[in-house]
Amino acid sequence: MGSQIPATALPDRDSHSLRLSHPTYQEKVATWLLNSKSWGSALDLDSYLEREEYLTKVPLARNDGVTHWILVDTTASPDDRAIYASCESLRKRSLVRTAEGKLKEVICHGIGSVFANPKYRGKGYAGRMLKDLALVLRTWQIEKNVSGREECMFSFLYSDIGKNFYANMGWQPFPSSHISFPLVAGAVDNGHVKPLVCEDLLALCEFDEENIRKSLQNVKNERPHVYLVPDYEVMQWHHLREDFMTGKLFGKSPTTKGAIVGEEGSRVWAIWTRAYYGPLDGAESGNTLYILRLIVEDEQVNEANTQALKSILELAQAEAAEWRCQHVALWNPTENVKGLVGNTKLDHESVDRQSDSIASLMWYGSKDHEKVDDVEWLGNEKYGWC
Ligand SMILES: CC(C)(COP(=O)(O)OP(=O)(O)OC[C@H]1O[C@@H](n2cnc3c(N)ncnc32)[C@H](O)[C@@H]1OP(=O)(O)O)[C@@H](O)C(=O)NCCC(=O)NCCS
Incomplete structure (x- = not known):
């Protein structure tokens, strides 16, 4: 699947003919097949494909929680087009204490599985996809009439390729130790x-969130503070992934x-x-x-x-x-x-860490003059990873 483009006919990274789109089911499987070489080595191929599909259906990801993105040519047809680059975004809840001291619950998007087909690498396609995505995510899945979904104030990712690639596009590296x-x-x-x-976790997560809200209300300085909410669905996402992996590797789960x-x-x-x-x-x-x-x-x-x-x-x-x-x-x-x-x-x-899992954040903010350097990312622990 996917047309073969001769190298001489490849579009320029800045071409108007390139656009961000969503893969069909077949195209999703095609991207998983390709990226299995990067991320699938703990599992056999069938299990890896099964895992990727399973992870689109778990609570945090279902109901459009996860969105799959591809960079393609506008003129090409779905299921018959070159996929130059691909990634996913996962919508999460976050709490932001604004510079004005207001506590807000907003959405944010975690970006993961950034990948370029090896035959199209080094031509700027992943960079183009991410630049376009950064703009789209500012308003993606905002719902003005739904409490907690009215705004998206940042997107974030964990870079496995050092600090520069994503920083050049505006995702600022944060402490990653x-x-x-x-x-x-x-x-x-x-x-x-x-x-x-598992049954113990919901109460602890709720207790945790209540304390985070209190602590954000007590913040004294005038910088924006962000906190990814460590809620039950976030923990469950990690645990369902773990249970899937251990089920395949050990025939049982912890x-x-x-x-x-x-x-x-x-x-x-x-x-x-x-x-x-x-x-x-x-x-x-x-x-x-x-x-x-x-x-x-x-x-x-x-x-x-x-x-x-x-x-x-x-x-x-x-x-x-x-x-x-x-x-x-x-x-x-x-x-x-x-x-x-x-x-x-x-x-x-x-x-x-200098090269892998570098926590990186792009701030959309509440004011134009606010910069990502002003932002304090609190509770930057592994639960936020995606
Ligand atoms: C990383 C990746 C998405 C880049 O795709 P691409 O289309 O070649 O990217 P672009 O052409 O837009 O940009 C290339 C830049 O990425 C950098 N890059 C690519 N792989 C890199 C790596 N492993 N470590 C550091 N930088 C890397 C290149 O040095 C180049 O930088 P330059 O423009 O300053 O020379 C692609 O190499 C890939 O799919 N790799 C395997 C999966 C992976 O590691 N994904 C990233 C997870 S965080």
Whole structure:
């Protein structure tokens, strides 16, 4: 499928004949087939295609949550056209505290799976697609009469190709560091850590969101602050992906999706997921147990929180070993969390990523003069990844 264009007849990257469009079902499958070479190596091809289709139907993605985009020629017909580049956007909820101090719930779009057919690479097509997309996403899926959908204030992505490519188009790189913990087989059961299962997560996510709203209302400075809402659907999206992958790789899926210690008001808890990028026995697979969200409710650096965090991380390390991940990663820890991690005396390494998963944000803002440099991205943890 897709017409073959001789190299001499390829359109210029700035050509008016190029436009952003949506793939037909056949074209979607064609893009998945092509990009399986980049992102499918943990699964056999059929399973990868099945996963991509499955992920269009999970709660966060269904009902137009996910949109597939392609760069094509205006004159060509669907199912018979060259696809120069492709990507997806995923609509998410976010909270923004504006420079004027107003708290708003708005939508934002996470961009993922940016891909160019190898035979058309290096000709500016991915760049053209993204430039067009940046404009379209400003108003995409805005619904003036639906609460929380009236505005889109930013789009974001996680670059695996360094900081420059997307920054040149306006997606500014934000701090992208993590703490990496090695595997430790065998859970240390000290009796006070409770594993979290899916059924526990909705209440925790709602509690989390309520606190985020309160904390944004207390922000003092006059810069816009953004927070991707770590809601249940976002966590579930990661977990359904994880369950699909582990179902294929292990014939079963893990029920422990995090861990919690303590009583409300001074609890410490983490929600996590396992992600697989390559063969289970591949030394360089990068398969990782990610802490999606870590909450220290009273935000204190003290002995109780140190011991609570230690128990949670030890359970994460044991789970990572059991599910054949290579390490545990905790993205963008706050200064307090760094202090607590240090106090646990657990073996760990701090990594400042330069080329992969670079959190990047384009600000559409509420005022023309506002710049992305003014924006503070809070809670920039792994749960936001897409
Ligand atoms: C990245 C990709 C989408 C670029 O597509 P493209 O149509 O060739 O992109 P363009 O022609 O618009 O731009 C090419 C630029 O991308 C840069 N680029 C491409 N691959 C890169 C990589 N792996 N690392 C860093 N930069 C890269 C090129 O250096 C070039 O930069 P320049 O214009 O400053 O010379 C394409 O190479 C691809 O599909 N790669 C595999 C999937 C992937 O890595 N996607 C990105 C996920 S974040």
